[in-house]
Amino acid sequence: MSVGLLALLDDVATIARGAAASLDDIGAGVAQAGAKAAGVVIDDAAVTPAYVNAFTPDRELPVIARIARGSLINKLVILLPLALVLSALLPGAITPLLMLGGLYLSYEGAEKLVEALGGQHEAEDDAPITDAAAFERQRISGAVRTDLILSAEIMAIALAEVTAEPLLERAIVLALVGVGMTALVYGTVGLIVKLDDIGLHLVRKGEQGGGAGMKALGRSLVTGTPVMLDVLARIGTAAMLWVGGGILLHGSAVLGWPLLADWQHEASHHVEAALAGFPGAALGWLVSAALAGVAGLIAGFVVVGATHGLPKLLKGGRA
Template identity: 85%
Template sequence: MSVGLLALLDDVAMIARGAAASLDDIAAGAAQAGAKAAGVVIDDAAVTPTYVSDFTPDRELPVIARIAKGSLINKLVILLPLALLLSALLPGAITPLLMLGGLYLSYEGAEKLVEKLTGHHEEDEEARPTSAAAFEQARVSGAVRTDLILSAEIMAIALAEVTAEPLVERAIVLALVGVAMTALVYGTVGLIVKLDDIGLHLARKGGPALQAIGRVLVTGTPTLLKALAGIGTAAMLWVGGGILLHGTAELGWPLLADWQHGMAHHVEAALAGFPGAALGWLVSAALAGVCGLVAGFVVVGATHGLPALLKGGKA
């Protein structure tokens, strides 16, 4: 009886050690995948504030919460099962699907740029939301659609880091990365849009130093949000263009991607250290943005009639 009990305890200990090792592997995989996806998180955080502008302060955080909920649904309900299914049955379809998403981002960025330059907006006056609730729903829906593309890239990057792992571990890593990235992005966005409120509180309740910081936040936040709106449009173009360049390389046409990486590498090599790395990234992002802009203009022209848009008319 005691021998059997000892054997059972030994088996339990072995299972526990195996489970602990699996948890360590999952944690390491999630950390590695999350690190690789961090660049997209920055782009996502730049894009999202453009959808939260024009709301009253009391609706800003609820709107962000609704977008974050949609983002979690995108990652955990739509993309996670799809990524696992495609990786198991049709891995070759992942790159073309991501490229379609990149083309959509490029289209959105190019359309926003044309609208800013011409003052012409796609929707007719009658088609615009007639109530605050309808306006909010339209903004949330647009943000969640854009998030779907950015989330797809995050999940694809994470999946690439754990393709050799068993199916269950892959699913757990993707879920962990999805939840962590969503919390990071929308926590950051919430902080950004509330900087003026934080500044107002500091200006009223803090000491002299904190009051000075508060005044800077109050006066500087509108400018920051306006700048982020422009950065968000640029991010759509450079992320969309980057996806297209990477996708063409994956499909066997690496010329443009090699040229992009080569230009960035030359800049990095010419300026050692941080300046070189930062300028190299800027060159890479700018070239991806040009690619996204060209692709986006093609789609805008095909769908709306670019000459009519540039004249401020309707196609």
């Protein structure tokens, strides 16, 4: 009896060690995949506030919640099964599909830039809203469509980090990355779009005896939030080009055309070598990101020119 019990306890201990090792592997996979997808997450967080900037304060958080729900459906219901099937049956298709997503991001970024130069977005933003419910549905639908592309990039980048792992571990890592990134992005977006309301609350508290410091902070939030949202919109455009161009460069290298990606890496390494320590590393990263952005801008301009016609867009009209 005691020998059997000891054998059973030994088996339990072996299973526990295996489970702990699996959890460690999953945790490491989630961390690594999340770090690689950080650029797309920045893009997602910077782009999304633009979709709620025309709503009344009472509708902002419900709209963000509906977009976040759509994002979870994108990641867990649509993209997760597709990613697992592709990784099992057609692993060679992952890079081309990832590059298609990168090309779309480049197109979106270039189109926003061209429309800004042509003055189109101001006219669109100033158009009167005649049907609030239809406008809300349209905005949410557009945000969820954009999120589908960004989520596909996040899931594909995460998948590329765990392709050698067992199927179940791959699924768990992708699910955790999907849920975690969605919570991070839309939690941050919710905080950003409510900063002005927080500021108004602080101003009222300050006027009711909370002190001049609280009142000043509240006013800073109220006046600074529109500026922050405008800056985030510009960062979102730049991030689309940076992330899209980076995916195209990396994908081209994987497919056997490494010249442009090699130039990008060499330029970054030269800068890092010239300036030791943190300044060199930071500037090297900026050079790499800038070159990826240039690649994304060129690719995006090509697609925009082919689909809309650059001259007409720059004059404020569509082809």
